[in-house]
Amino acid sequence: MRVLADGDRFESLIESLCVGISRAIAGGGQGRGAGGQNPSINGAGDGWALVGVRSRGDVLAQRIADRLSAERFEGRIGTLDITLYRDDLSEIGPQPVVRTTEIDFPIDGLNVVLIDDVLMTGRSVRAALQSLMDLGRPRRVWLGVLVDRGGRELPVAPDFVGLDLTDGADAELAPGAKVQVMLTPTDEKDAVVVFDEGEGKGAARD
Amino acid sequence: MRAKGRGRPVTDTPAGSAEYHWPHRHLLGLEDLSAQDIRFLLTTALGFDGVSTRSVKKVPALRGRVVVNLFFEDSTRTRASFNLAASRLSADVLEMAGKGSSVSKGETLIDTARNIEAMGVDVIVCRHHHSGAAAHLARSVDCSVINAGDGQHEHPTQGLLDILTIAKRTGRTESFDFTGLTVAIVGDITHSRVARSNVYGLLKLGAHVILVGPPTLLPAAFADMGCELSNSLDEVLPRVDVVNMLRIQFERLTSQAFPSVREYSTRFGLNAQRLSRAKPDLLVMHPGPMNRGVEIDSAVADGPNSAILQQVANGLSVRMAALFLVSGVMGDGG
Numbered sequence: 379m380r381v382l383a384d385g386d387r388f389e390s391l392i393e394s395l396c397v398g399i400s401r402a403i404a405g406g407g408q409g410r411g412a413g414g415q416n417p418s419i420n421g422a423g424d425g426w427a428l429v430g431v432r433s434r435g436d437v438l439a440q441r442i443a444d445r446l447s448a449e450r451f452e453g454r455i456g457t458l459d460i461t462l463y464r465d466d467l468s469e470i471g472p473q474p475v476v477r478t479t480e481i482d483f484p485i486d487g488l489n490v491v492l493i494d495d496v497l498m499t500g501r502s503v504r505a506a507l508q509s510l511m512d513l514g515r516p517r518r519v520w521l522g523v524l525v526d527r528g529g530r531e532l533p534v535a536p537d538f539v540g541l542d543l544t545d546g547a548d549a550e551l552a553p554g555a556k557v558q559v560m561l562t563p564t565d566e567k568d569a570v571v572v573f574d575e576g577e578g579k580g581a582a583r584d
Numbered sequence: 585m586r587a588k589g590r591g592r593p594v595t596d597t598p599a600g601s602a603e604y605h606w607p608h609r610h611l612l613g614l615e616d617l618s619a620q621d622i623r624f625l626l627t628t629a630l631g632f633d634g635v636s637t638r639s640v641k642k643v644p645a646l647r648g649r650v651v652v653n654l655f656f657e658d659s660t661r662t663r664a665s666f667n668l669a670a671s672r673l674s675a676d677v678l679e680m681a682g683k684g685s686s687v688s689k690g691e692t693l694i695d696t697a698r699n700i701e702a703m704g705v706d707v708i709v710c711r712h713h714h715s716g717a718a719a720h721l722a723r724s725v726d727c728s729v730i731n732a733g734d735g736q737h738e739h740p741t742q743g744l745l746d747i748l749t750i751a752k753r754t755g756r757t758e759s760f761d762f763t764g765l766t767v768a769i770v771g772d773i774t775h776s777r778v779a780r781s782n783v784y785g786l787l788k789l790g791a792h793v794i795l796v797g798p799p800t801l802l803p804a805a806f807a808d809m810g811c812e813l814s815n816s817l818d819e820v821l822p823r824v825d826v827v828n829m830l831r832i833q834f835e836r837l838t839s840q841a842f843p844s845v846r847e848y849s850t851r852f853g854l855n856a857q858r859l860s861r862a863k864p865d866l867l868v869m870h871p872g873p874m875n876r877g878v879e880i881d882s883a884v885a886d887g888p889n890s891a892i893l894q895q896v897a898n899g900l901s902v903r904m905a906a907l908f909l910v911s912g913v914m915g916d917g918g
Contacts, residue, residue: 459631462643473605474912476631476905514641
């Protein structure tokens with residue numbers, strides 16, 4: 379197991395994610411890949427919400443929400459469980475655990491920032507998008523991830539990224555390596571770690 | 585900005601063990617399930633609650649799977665509930681009736697099931713008037729079997745939905761630990777599969793179970809399992825937290841064992857007068873369909889203590905969880 383980020387470095391990753399999101403909310407900037415033609419999230423005074431994907435994205439979304447509210451960006455926060463929308467139910471090893479989706483506000487017309495911990499294949503994001511659409515019709519959906527690990531199998535691109543491992547600047551990743559985000563209070567500490575292929579059982583989740 | 589309900593710790597496996605894996609390809613009865621299995625299934629059912637309340641009441645989890653409702657007995661709500669549960673999981677549902685089909689032309693249960701299976705079915709939901717029919721079926725086919733009631737044996741999804749209802753109304757959905765809870769099941773215990781499934785499940789979760797009925801309809805064998813037996817509802821009622829009023833199944837009763845309807849209603853019927861002597865927050869349940877004025881009075885059935893309609897709603901979540909979980913182990917033959 380190698381540690382890619384912890385301590386201050388980890389905090390700075392969350393910070394950079396927050397900066398991107400708050401800029402977009404305030405209309406001062408655009409997320410990566412969003413292009414110049416898109417209006418900011420808060421354009422025309424629209425409501426916005428953070429929606430975290432279980433089981434680390436929800437903790438991450440809460441962390442971001444706390445930071446944003448300290449800067450007086452007030453929005454809603456919800457949690458999405460995508461187990462029932464996955465296309466790989468028969469392939470994943472551990473027992474899929476169905477938990478509740480907790481979005482207790484109508485998402486119709488909202489600007490939603492979807493939050494996940496690690497982006498790899500894009501399949502979780504596809505499932506999360508389908509799940510969101512079944513709950514209503516958001517005005518637009520952005521994607522924020524703490525780590526973009528690369529290895530996409532679907533045409534999915536993040537709008538806000540904390541740690542980008544696709545440009546090769548931080549570390550060379552073997553194709554079988556598993557990147558895992560640990561977040562308090564779910565985990566003992568805050569860290570981004572990488573398990574090389576065949577190493578460690580704890581790396582089984584995507 | 586802090587989300588509601590964010591306080592509780594996030595764990596990957598509510599059932600308690602990181603290594604837990606749902607092990608059952610069939611759901612035949614609560615006798616076969618461990619306490620951990622029951623807790624896991626009910627926690628899964630909680631996850632399905634939200635599907636029934638949002639605008640798009642459908643998830644793609646069982647897309648492309650086929651579920652057959654094979655019912656050899658009359659049923660309205662169980663059948664509809666399984667149909668709706670399968671539909672909400674995006675499975676295709678085939679409705680088969682025993683009556684008026686090839687079964688009434690002399691075909692055996694197994695032949696019928698094998699023919700259905702040959703059509704490429706993934707789950708058979710079976711109700712049959714013979715005890716053990718679902719288990720017999722499970723041994724004979726390769727697909728999953730869910731018992732929707734077999735004779736006087738078990739009705740597992742009813743037991744599970746009763747337990748889920750109790751857990752929700754008594755605030756025990758985090759642990760599903762029923763220690764300290766006293767549940768009375770009242771009626772014709774001998775002929776009741778609902779009672780049997782409830783007894784197995786409630787005892788495994790730690791509840792104290794009191795079975796109440798006329799001596800002729802109350803088998804002494806239940807005492808060996810750890811149940812308390814009583815012939816007096818009036819004596820039991822003040823000390824229970826939950827009372828489950830079984831339906832008097834007129835179609836199953838032989839004349840000698842059953843007192844007259846009036847006598848039964850006088851001694852074992854739950855009316856407002858009896859309710860006034862119970863704990864104020866007594867939870868009243870009934871598996872339906874009700875014989876109003878016989879085992880339960882309208883004032884009680886429609887009153888604030890009643891959880892009868894919640895039971896129906898919870899049944900949908902429980903059946904979605906059951907279909908989802910048995911389908912999940914189809915691949916590895918477990």
